[in-house]
Structure formats: structure tokens, C-alpha cells
Amino acid sequence: MACLTDIEWSEALIRRFDTAGPRYTSYPTADRFAPEFDEAAYRGHLAERAQASAKPPLSIYVHLPFCESLCYFCACNKIITRDHSRSAEYLGYLLREIAMVAPEMGGERHVSQLHLGGGTPTFFTLAELARLTDTLRRHLDFAPNAELSVEIDPRTVTADTLSELGALGFNRTSFGVQDFDPAVQQAVNRIQPLAMVERALGASRDAGFESINVDLIYGLPRQTVASFDRTLDEVVRLAPDRIALYNYAHLPSRFKAQRLIDASELPRAEDRLRIFMRATQRLLDAGYVYIGLDHFAKPDDELSRALRAGSLHRNFQGYTTKAECDLVGFGVSAIGKIGRSYCQSTRSVKTYYERLDEGKLPVERGLTLSADDVLRREIVMTLMCSMPLQYRAIEARHDIEFARYFEDELRALAPLVEAELVEMNEEGIRILPKGRLFVRACAMMFDQYLGRPSAASYSKLI
The missing domain is CATH 3.20.20.70 (Aldolase class I)
Structure with a gap:
């Protein structure tokens, strides 16, 4: 992993990619x-x-x-x-x-x-x-x-x-x-x-x-x-x-x-x-x-x-x-991840007690992941850890053709490539040292949920 001490991130670069x-x-x-x-x-x-x-x-x-x-x-x-x-x-x-x-x-x-x-x-x-x-x-x-x-x-x-x-x-x-x-x-x-x-x-x-x-x-x-x-x-x-x-x-x-x-x-x-x-x-x-x-x-x-x-x-x-x-999460609002699912407990202590008094687990919400979710989760987490993303390994595990499946996403990465934050070739995607601050921006390109309505208010990347 390259050293970052010699890298300078300009204000202009940060402002360009500092989205929520x-x-x-x-x-x-x-x-x-x-x-x-x-x-x-x-x-x-x-x-x-x-x-x-x-x-x-x-x-x-x-x-x-x-x-x-x-x-x-x-x-x-x-x-x-x-x-x-x-x-x-x-x-x-x-x-x-x-x-x-x-x-x-x-x-x-x-x-x-x-x-x-x-x-x-x-x-x-x-x-x-x-x-x-x-x-x-x-x-x-x-x-x-x-x-x-x-x-x-x-x-x-x-x-x-x-x-x-x-x-x-x-x-x-x-x-x-x-x-x-x-x-x-x-x-x-x-x-x-x-x-x-x-x-x-x-x-x-x-x-x-x-x-x-x-x-x-x-x-x-x-x-x-x-x-x-x-x-x-x-x-x-x-x-x-x-x-x-x-x-x-x-x-x-x-x-x-x-x-x-x-x-x-x-x-x-x-x-x-x-x-x-x-x-x-x-x-x-x-x-x-x-x-x-x-x-x-x-x-x-x-x-x-x-x-x-x-x-x-x-x-x-x-x-x-x-x-x-x-x-496995225990207690109010705790989140867990079991296999291809996420689960969160109730945020209310009163409800938490009531559910357990009834002999029930205090589950409030969660999600069962689709095959596409599991695929994208692997990609997002690999990028978030600044690890090289290798197409062949992904294709073998998920039975897809990466370039065709993610044609739009790869096209959307072009500005990050042009800014020398990300490197793409026929083998995969690599976060460059200069791009380490912007891994969220790269991961967002593979998030199919971002265009859908949400009650969340996201923070700026930087």
C-alpha cells in the first residue's frame, strides 16, 4: 500500500467530489x-x-x-x-x-x-x-x-x-x-x-x-x-x-x-x-x-x-x-447481520421490554438480501477497504459478466479515473493512493438504492 505522506489533496479536488x-x-x-x-x-x-x-x-x-x-x-x-x-x-x-x-x-x-x-x-x-x-x-x-x-x-x-x-x-x-x-x-x-x-x-x-x-x-x-x-x-x-x-x-x-x-x-x-x-x-x-x-x-x-x-x-x-x-446485536436499536440478512431491534426501551415479556425477540425491521444485493455488497466493501477489485473472482463467485452487468456503473466512474483517484483496466478496479479519501464516492457508483426515496440524511464525504 503506497504511502500517503507525499500526496497533496487540493481544495478544488475535495470540493469536486465532496458530495453527501x-x-x-x-x-x-x-x-x-x-x-x-x-x-x-x-x-x-x-x-x-x-x-x-x-x-x-x-x-x-x-x-x-x-x-x-x-x-x-x-x-x-x-x-x-x-x-x-x-x-x-x-x-x-x-x-x-x-x-x-x-x-x-x-x-x-x-x-x-x-x-x-x-x-x-x-x-x-x-x-x-x-x-x-x-x-x-x-x-x-x-x-x-x-x-x-x-x-x-x-x-x-x-x-x-x-x-x-x-x-x-x-x-x-x-x-x-x-x-x-x-x-x-x-x-x-x-x-x-x-x-x-x-x-x-x-x-x-x-x-x-x-x-x-x-x-x-x-x-x-x-x-x-x-x-x-x-x-x-x-x-x-x-x-x-x-x-x-x-x-x-x-x-x-x-x-x-x-x-x-x-x-x-x-x-x-x-x-x-x-x-x-x-x-x-x-x-x-x-x-x-x-x-x-x-x-x-x-x-x-x-x-x-x-x-x-x-x-x-x-x-x-x-x-x-x-x-x-x-x-449478532443485543439490546435496543442493535443491528445484526446473519448470512444474507440484516436485522435491527426496536429503538424503544419500553417496546423492547414488552416484546421480551411476551417471549418474542424485539425485532423492529431488517432486510433479506437479494442476489444482486450480495454481489454489490462484496464490491462496495472491497472498495471501502481500498482493496483491488478483481473482475474474474467476482464473475466466478456470482456467475456474471462484470463489464456487461455493471456497464453503467463503470461509465459513471470515468470522472474518478480522470482525476487519478481510481484506476480501471481489463482486470479490475483499484483505488489509487490519491483516491483513498474518496472511497465512499467510488462505492456509491455501485449502490443501486441511492436513486430511490429514503428518509436518511447522509453526511458529506469529507
Whole structure:
């Protein structure tokens, strides 16, 4: 994989291809899920997979929705409360769901990944998290090298908490930092001084966590190129193993919390672009490898090694080193992927409890993929990982003639080829180093759903 440190992306190039589009943690994307996909459909796909001769490993996602305070930028499904007794009730239902689903997965299914997301997972007590992990281990077989990751709010943890999480088997942490500037933190209602974050990262290292990720967000209110540069100074000094540099999408019509943000304080489009370009260059200069989309990792990180080896993968949890997995989601709003299907649980805690009380799985919507969906999913995910797309391999697996099947899509790629972002020849398609920032634009060419009505509001590519 070519080095990006010598590449310059002009503002004109970015503006030309900086359209709105999906992030492609799945294809088709979640806004295409339909309520016609119900519990019976989900159970049917579980049964089909359980009876298959070849069963892929499992990736488990558990959604823990509670937070003590509201971050104005947040678009996650969360419940703001200081009543910690609510976690015990939720956990009881969560364990019930796990007990209902686990027997239907079939035997010989090793768990290669577990991720606790939220919300704030550490809203739950250590005893509750221990009960959760014990239940998962009792029902499922975890691989010896399984990745166990947990999202951390630095305001909610101590060194003892992180040490206990390590004792439970967690080996990866992800910290929500966003920005170190006090004015920005005040504008988004998330006050967490640098010293607090530094102590949490240090405690993670002392506890033996193998990988530490830091989330940053650009485009927040009161941010400037200079202020975010100071945040980057500290992030580079703290040297996390991975960094996610997210673009803030201000969609107050969809996310009520964002209505509390003063839109007049958001940086102008020109400044957002300069913040992004400056941040990308700073991280590359600091030695981080650009993994894709908005993710960076140290050269010796597993993600970087997978990128070099051509074995990178992508799913609802982002970029991963693990081979294609079935993803099982537990908890409100959790999304899963079983074979050629997607499934999402209800977003309402009340409905979640009611369905489980009735002995039913809390399925709200989903999708059974057609043969064309499966074909396009392989293409989209290959491109999103900046892997070469080889026509013959696709043709053999899907019994198509690539050039004829995708005649319109290949023609639509011409502007990306002309801009030296993508290379096409008789063998396949390759994302060029200069095009790594624009993989979403390339993947969009193969998305047959984009021309259809959708309730989704996509973010800009950059």
C-alpha cells in the first residue's frame, strides 16, 4: 500500500467530489431496512445459518444506552438519566434476549469480537458488566484471541474501573475525546479536561489494554483551525494506537440534542475543510497510517498490518482485522447481520421490554438480501477497504459478466479515473493512493438504492 505522506489533496479536488453519501458500514445501508422483516424472518435466517455446513465466526455487539448527561452533538440512541437503578432492569432483559438467541445460532460458533457500545457502557456497575460477560461466555464460545472492546467516557472511569475491565477480559478501549478546547467542550456540553483524559489513557495502558482508540470530531461549534491544531498536539503526544477523525453532521431536524447547539457558532465550510486537511496531514506526519474513511492507526497496529496484507474488513463496528463474521446485536436499536440478512431491534426501551415479556425477540425491521444485493455488497466493501477489485473472482463467485452487468456503473466512474483517484483496466478496479479519501464516492457508483426515496440524511464525504 503506497504511502500517503507525499500526496497533496487540493481544495478544488475535495470540493469536486465532496458530495453527501453513506458511510457503508453495510450494504444495503440501514435506511433501507423494512418493517416487513420481522421476528419470524430473523429466526429463519438464524436457523438457515445454524444448519449450514460452513459457519463463520461471530461478532457480538451489545448496546448499553444509558448516559448521565447529554452531549449536544450526539446522534446515538441513548437515554439520559442519573437513576442508576435503571441499568439493573435493562440488564435483566438483555440477559433474557441473549438466552433466547444463543441456542438458535448453532454449535461450533466461535466469538472473535465483542463490543460494548452506547450510551455509556460504564454507566453500568462493574458487577453488572461482569454478569453480562459471564452470561455471554456461558452461552457462547469465545476464541482465545477474541477482541473484547468497550467504549469509555473518560468522565465515568477510574484506574480501578479500567483494571477491573481488563480482569473481565476486555483488551481494547475506545475513548470519546472529540476536542480538548474548553470553549468547544462547553458548546457541546461535554466538559472533560485534558488531564482527565490523560489519566484515563495512562490507566488503560497500566491495565494492559492491547489497543487504545481515541475519537475526535471536527466541525463542532467554536472550533477553528488553530484550536483543533492544539488538540492534535495533545493527541499526538498521548499517542493512542488508533484515531478516528469524524466529521460532525449537524442534523437538528433528526437529532433533538443537536438543537441545543448554536448553529451560528459552527465553523464555515471552508474552515471545516481546512481543519480536516490540516488534521489529516498532522496525523500522517506523526507516523499514523491512513486506514480509510476517517480512521488512522500506528504502523504496527493490527489494522495497519491488515491494510498492507490486503486482509482488511468492514462491518457495523467499522474497520476490522477479523474475517467475514456473522454479527449478532443485543439490546435496543442493535443491528445484526446473519448470512444474507440484516436485522435491527426496536429503538424503544419500553417496546423492547414488552416484546421480551411476551417471549418474542424485539425485532423492529431488517432486510433479506437479494442476489444482486450480495454481489454489490462484496464490491462496495472491497472498495471501502481500498482493496483491488478483481473482475474474474467476482464473475466466478456470482456467475456474471462484470463489464456487461455493471456497464453503467463503470461509465459513471470515468470522472474518478480522470482525476487519478481510481484506476480501471481489463482486470479490475483499484483505488489509487490519491483516491483513498474518496472511497465512499467510488462505492456509491455501485449502490443501486441511492436513486430511490429514503428518509436518511447522509453526511458529506469529507
